[in-house]
Amino acid sequence: MKKHLKISKKISKFVSLLLMSTLLLLGCQPAEKKASLQRVIDRGYVTVGTIFGLTSYYLEAEGPTGYEYELAKKYADSLGVELRVIPSYSLAELFEKLDSGQVDLLAAGLAVTEKRRQQYNFSPSYNQISQKLVFKQGAIRPRELKDLTGELLIMAHSSHEENLIQLKENHSGLVWQTSNEFDSEELLLKVLSEEIDYTVIDSNTLAVNRRYYPEISIGFTIKKPQSLAWAVTKNNDQSIYASLVEFFGKVHHDGTLLALDDRYYGHVEEFNYVDTRMFIKAVEKKLPKFQPLFEKYSQELDWRLLAAISYQESHWDPHARSYTGVRGMMMLTLPTAKQMGIKSRLDAEQSIRGGAKYFKQMIDRMPDRVQYPDRLWFALASYNVGLGHLNDARKITQKQGGDPDRWVEVKDRLPLLKQKKYYKPTKYGYARGDEAVNYVENIRRYYDTLTWMDDKVKEQELLKPIEDKTVTITE
Numbered sequence: 001m002k003k004h005l006k007i008s009k010k011i012s013k014f015v016s017l018l019l020m021s022t023l024l025l026l027g028c029q030p031a032e033k034k035a036s037l038q039r040v041i042d043r044g045y046v047t048v049g050t051i052f053g054l055t056s057y058y059l060e061a062e063g064p065t066g067y068e069y070e071l072a073k074k075y076a077d078s079l080g081v082e083l084r085v086i087p088s089y090s091l092a093e094l095f096e097k098l099d100s101g102q103v104d105l106l107a108a109g110l111a112v113t114e115k116r117r118q119q120y121n122f123s124p125s126y127n128q129i130s131q132k133l134v135f136k137q138g139a140i141r142p143r144e145l146k147d148l149t150g151e152l153l154i155m156a157h158s159s160h161e162e163n164l165i166q167l168k169e170n171h172s173g174l175v176w177q178t179s180n181e182f183d184s185e186e187l188l189l190k191v192l193s194e195e196i197d198y199t200v201i202d203s204n205t206l207a208v209n210r211r212y213y214p215e216i217s218i219g220f221t222i223k224k225p226q227s228l229a230w231a232v233t234k235n236n237d238q239s240i241y242a243s244l245v246e247f248f249g250k251v252h253h254d255g256t257l258l259a260l261d262d263r264y265y266g267h268v269e270e271f272n273y274v275d276t277r278m279f280i281k282a283v284e285k286k287l288p289k290f291q292p293l294f295e296k297y298s299q300e301l302d303w304r305l306l307a308a309i310s311y312q313e314s315h316w317d318p319h320a321r322s323y324t325g326v327r328g329m330m331m332l333t334l335p336t337a338k339q340m341g342i343k344s345r346l347d348a349e350q351s352i353r354g355g356a357k358y359f360k361q362m363i364d365r366m367p368d369r370v371q372y373p374d375r376l377w378f379a380l381a382s383y384n385v386g387l388g389h390l391n392d393a394r395k396i397t398q399k400q401g402g403d404p405d406r407w408v409e410v411k412d413r414l415p416l417l418k419q420k421k422y423y424k425p426t427k428y429g430y431a432r433g434d435e436a437v438n439y440v441e442n443i444r445r446y447y448d449t450l451t452w453m454d455d456k457v458k459e460q461e462l463l464k465p466i467e468d469k470t471v472t473i474t475e
Contacts, residue, residue: 035104035232037079037239045082048072049094049103052087053183054208055264056109060455067264068107071126074256075107075247090180091157098233104240109202111159111226121234123244125227126257129202131160133219136191137273142198142219145171150197152176153187160200163223185209188216207268211449214276255403262408263373267444279311279446283453286316290329293349297356304454306356308446309380312439313355318348330355359383370405377407377440381414385436388428389417396422411437 040046050057056068069085076083086103088094097103098120111129112122133152135142142148145167154160156178168174182190187199188209200222201209210216232241251257287307294303294310307316313331314320321327325334328351337345340354362379365387370378382390393414394404402409414433416422423430 035101035236035240037243040081040104040240041079045084046076046079046105047084047086047103048076049086049088049097049106049108051091051094051108051183052089053109053185053205055202055205056107057085057087067260068109070260071251071257072107074251075244078247078250079243089183091155092180095157098231104232105244106231109204109228110231111202112229113159113162113226115162116159116231119234120231121238121241122229122231123241124248124252125229126248126251127204127228127261128225129204129228130221130225131163131200131223132203132206133198133200133222134188134191134206134216135198135219136194137215137217139197141217144220145174145222147219148174148198152198152200153182153190153196154178154200155182155184155187156180159226160222164200167222188213191216204265207265207271210271211268211276211445212452214271214273214280255406255409259374259406259408262411266408267441268448270441276445276449279449280453282311282316283450287450290316290348290352293352297349297353299356299360301356301360302447302451304450305376305443305447306352306359308443308450309359309383310352310355311446312443318351319346330358332358362387367405374405374407377444378410380440380443381411381436384439385414385431385433386428389431389433389436390414392423392426392428392431393417393433395426407440411440 050066050068050072052058053066055066057064057066059065064085072085073083086097088097088108091108094106094108098106109127109129110116110122112125116122133142133148140147152175154164154176157180161178164174164176179187184199184201184205187196188201190196191199192213192215198219206216206218230244232244248257290310291303291307294307298306310316310329313326314329316329318329319327320329320331322331326332328345329348330351332340332342332345332351332354334345336358337354340357342350342354344350345354359379362382363375365382366375366378378390390410393410393416396413396416397410398404400413402413404410413422414431414437417426417431417433420430
């Protein structure tokens with residue numbers, strides 16, 4: 001018995017030593033969850049944490065989209081791996097996923113702050129934003145911190161909270177509340193419903209949301225421009241960080257960032273309260289009468305884009321006319337109407353049919369190498385100023401070293417067609433190119449707003465409760 005006991009003790013001691021040795025060896029190895037570029041490449045995918053929102057990541061009918069999503073997709077493509085997005089509803093949850101190794105990096109429009117720099121490494125900056133204190137139109141405008149008399153609610157763990165903590169050092173009366181429950185858009189809605197008086201929002205997020213909520217007004221800038229960047233932990237090796245430095249250097253140089261900024265923010269930099277309110281009212285009052293026609297003749301185009309063109313042209317007035325002689329819902333010239341087989345430009349259905357056909361021709365005449373959505377913006381510019389003038393601007397762009405196939409670069413050259421030294425050598429001469437740029441950007445704003453409003457209607461339809469049905473049983 002004692003012999004067996006001695007053997008058991010020896011075995012137990014051996015197992016303990018073996019276990020300790022194994023743990024020591026494991027401690028010398030990199031943790032399984034530690035992110036490294038080689039691990040990303042070996043497994044064939046990169047996990048990116050982001051936050052739900054219009055400026056970062058959201059789902060639409062065609063699939064995931066958003067500024068951060070598109071940029072992250074380009075990063076994954078540059079590595080030759082699959083992109084796996086892991087979205088969060090709060091910033092606290094987002095950072096927890098990075099800290100625990102659930103994601104390799106964060107791409108969520110994060111402002112680079114001193115506090116965050118202490119914990120994380122940040123990629124090169126790809127954008128700049130400022131923090132805006134906002135309130136509801138009609139209320140007394142606060143112009144500085146001492147004017148705040150109501151409830152201020154902000155997102156918890158945000159750069160806004162960090163900034164307010166710093167400001168409180170010199171403004172002891174400054175009071176606010178934080179929330180893990182609501183995102184930026186939800187806080188804007190709380191301001192609109194007068195549940196709270198103020199919130200703080202990043203300038204890029206505000207620019208996008210004011211297309212849908214024009215009653216949101218800016219009180220003052222609470223924080224001057226901050227850089228946005230992607231975050232990685234300091235615990236990992238530096239290979240992923242190094243790859244981000246290389247990636248952002250490339251997208252800065254090749255115009256990718258310029259094009260992405262234009263796609264999401266280029267057309268919303270200017271905000272017109274009256275025009276936005278008029279458009280939203282027209283969508284509610286006028287559009288229902290003509291929507292079936294836009295849907296009928298849109299062909300493979302999005303009917304909402306066709307409707308946006310028509311609103312820019314005529315404000316959905318079938319009898320509209322201009323001093324240049326264009327008339328109707330789509331404001332067609334007489335020669336264009338004849339080419340499209342239109343007998344009456346004042347007939348709403350004929351005008352929409354002719355305008356849709358003409359716009360489709362403009363799209364088809366763009367070179368195959370011009371990609372969407374630039375292809376649409378070029379076609380819109382052609383609809384307004386003519387294909388010849390557009391091509392002149394594209395040639396000027398190329399001569400100046402720009403990319404003639406990118407709208408963001410050509411739109412900077414279109415206004416040059418009003419200057420003799422630029423239009424004199426061109427084939428088609430003088431043109432009001434600046435008007436064409438405004439025309440395209442207005443339509444893009446209307447299209448975005450209309451798409452958002454239409455999607456909201458569809459969401460409400462899906463959420464409608466099923467009506468109770470009474471079943472009568474007869475004996």
